Amino acid sequence: xxxxxxxxxxxxxxxxxxxxxxxxxxxxxxxxxxxxxxxxxxxxxxxxxxxxxxxxxxxxxxxxxxxxxxxxxxxxxxxxxxxxxxxxxxxxxxxxxxxxxxxxxxxxxxxxxxxxx
Amino acid sequence: xxxxxxxxxxxxxxxxxxxxxxxxxxxxxxxxxxxxxxxxxxxxxxxxxxxxxxxxxxxxxxxxxxxxxxxxxxxxxxxxxxxxxxxxxxxxxxxxxxxxxxxxxxxxxxxxxx
Numbered sequence: 001x002x003x004x005x006x007x008x009x010x011x012x013x014x015x016x017x018x019x020x021x022x023x024x025x026x027x028x029x030x031x032x033x034x035x036x037x038x039x040x041x042x043x044x045x046x047x048x049x050x051x052x053x054x055x056x057x058x059x060x061x062x063x064x065x066x067x068x069x070x071x072x073x074x075x076x077x078x079x080x081x082x083x084x085x086x087x088x089x090x091x092x093x094x095x096x097x098x099x100x101x102x103x104x105x106x107x108x109x110x111x112x113x114x115x116x117x
Numbered sequence: 118x119x120x121x122x123x124x125x126x127x128x129x130x131x132x133x134x135x136x137x138x139x140x141x142x143x144x145x146x147x148x149x150x151x152x153x154x155x156x157x158x159x160x161x162x163x164x165x166x167x168x169x170x171x172x173x174x175x176x177x178x179x180x181x182x183x184x185x186x187x188x189x190x191x192x193x194x195x196x197x198x199x200x201x202x203x204x205x206x207x208x209x210x211x212x213x214x215x216x217x218x219x220x221x222x223x224x225x226x227x228x229x230x231x
Contacts, residue, residue, distance in 0.1 A: 034218065043206060043223045044161065093160065104149045104210055106219060108160040 004096045006109035021079045021112045023094030029074035030096035038091040050077045084116045119144040121209050123222030140207035140222050141189040149210040150190045156203045197229045
């Protein structure tokens with residue numbers, strides 16, 4: 001149980017385009033989802049916390065107009081990187097919380113590798 | 118906010134030996150401490166976690182200890198195997214509830230030499 005999927009697993013796009021990444025909890029309802037960014041050989045940096053049906057809470061320094069987050073249902077959250085630039089290239093990972101009995105535990109998706117040319 | 122420190126950044130052990138990875142945290146209100154294992158290019162996998170109402174938890178070859186007074190917690194891996202080689206992240210969460218969030222350490226690369 002507690003499986004989280006992400007789609008796509010990798011994407012290459014041109015500078016200036018927008019990219020949407022989906023995060024799904026497959027076998028549980030996630031009241032809260034998190035979006036992280038990870039650069040090579042670095043830690044996970046929280047970008048935003050997403051609660052179903054409400055606006056996301058962004059971490060300091062993360063541009064909310066650039067990284068649009070929508071959590072429209074208890075099993076789906078999306079991250080849209082708008083007007084992507086090469087510096088946005090990174091590994092984006094989501095996590096979901098609230099499987100039955102899971103409490104604080106966060107379960108991670110497999111990540112999406114974004115490359116902006 | 119919470120600050121989680123993880124040292125050293127790399128650790129190499131001989132297969133069969135034990136490995137100990139230590140983390141410190143700054144926020145005394147933190148009450149949830151998970152450990153994640155991440156292999157190259159893959160998702161972080163929860164391997165064990167501990168809450169502040171206990172001092173130690175064990176799951177087969179893996180154990181975690183927590184010292185709330187000193188604000189540090191450690192991951193212990195016994196009888197290490199080559200497949201234990203990965204990056205290990207500790208994390209801390211200052212409070213429970215819908216808006217609680219994890220603060221991660223920088224990670225340690227564990228190499229198990231065959």
